[in-house]
Amino acid sequence: MDTASYVARRGQIAHYFDRTAADAWAKLTSDAPVSKIRATVRAGRDRMRGTLLSYLPEDLTGKRLLDAGCGTGALAVEAARRGAHVTAIDLSPTLIDLARERTPVDGLQGRIDFTAGDMLDPALGEFDHVVAMDSLIHYTSPDMVRALAGLARRTRTSIVYTFAPKTPALAAMHAVGRLFPRGDRAPAIEPVSRRRMHGAIDRHAELNDWRVGRGEKITSGFYMSHAQELTRE
Numbered sequence: 001m002d003t004a005s006y007v008a009r010r011g012q013i014a015h016y017f018d019r020t021a022a023d024a025w026a027k028l029t030s031d032a033p034v035s036k037i038r039a040t041v042r043a044g045r046d047r048m049r050g051t052l053l054s055y056l057p058e059d060l061t062g063k064r065l066l067d068a069g070c071g072t073g074a075l076a077v078e079a080a081r082r083g084a085h086v087t088a089i090d091l092s093p094t095l096i097d098l099a100r101e102r103t104p105v106d107g108l109q110g111r112i113d114f115t116a117g118d119m120l121d122p123a124l125g126e127f128d129h130v131v132a133m134d135s136l137i138h139y140t141s142p143d144m145v146r147a148l149a150g151l152a153r154r155t156r157t158s159i160v161y162t163f164a165p166k167t168p169a170l171a172a173m174h175a176v177g178r179l180f181p182r183g184d185r186a187p188a189i190e191p192v193s194r195r196r197m198h199g200a201i202d203r204h205a206e207l208n209d210w211r212v213g214r215g216e217k218i219t220s221g222f223y224m225s226h227a228q229e230l231t232r233e
């Protein structure tokens, strides 16, 4: 599965989230005041988290859930509150440390296993549900679909994830992003149209028994991402 393009991009993402953007990411995912632009991103991300969680059963008692690319862990905490046993994994050890620190001390600790590493590591075991919020958007669409197939192999019921929709508005935002100094830039986001994404899923042999379910594009100022559910038939 690990194509050269996947490995190269994974290295850039790890460096970006663990070094370049770790402080900004810690702030964005906290309650600290942020610029107006970032506030729109924070609001969009809150809506996205709520939408992805709404695609999962309300009662997750006894279910194993993988938070694939968990960042600072907000979604993992909410899933654990709903009863799930969560494995929360991220490439960035810095963000994983922060996620551990931020986990409330109200009985949730034992229910979330925070780990630094690759979400596609088969050693993580099997899951009922996988959530990948904005963690696959930096991979090319063929690598993204291969990653979904890799996750599907270990998932019993559903995968909920996001992709960057290919729209003129998003292209404009990326053009603005390219004005930032090179060292501060995030690894490129790889927009893909819904039709192309779903076509690639339909054609992938290992995703034959998976069905494209609910979906919603979420836009809030400088945030735009598409929530998508995949369920095993």
Ligand SMILES: C[S@@+](CC[C@H](N)C(=O)[O-])C[C@H]1O[C@@H](n2cnc3c(N)ncnc32)[C@H](O)[C@@H]1O
Residues within 6 Å of the ligand: 010, 013, 014, 017, 029, 068, 069, 070, 071, 072, 073, 074, 089, 090, 091, 092, 095, 117, 118, 119, 120, 132, 133, 134, 135, 136
């Ligand atoms: C945009 S952040 C989103 C974090 C979190 N899901 C959230 O919504 O707050 C993307 C995260 O995905 C992680 N990531 C990307 N590729 C990954 C991989 N192959 N394995 C584990 N984590 C990965 C990055 O390190 C980064 O923290």
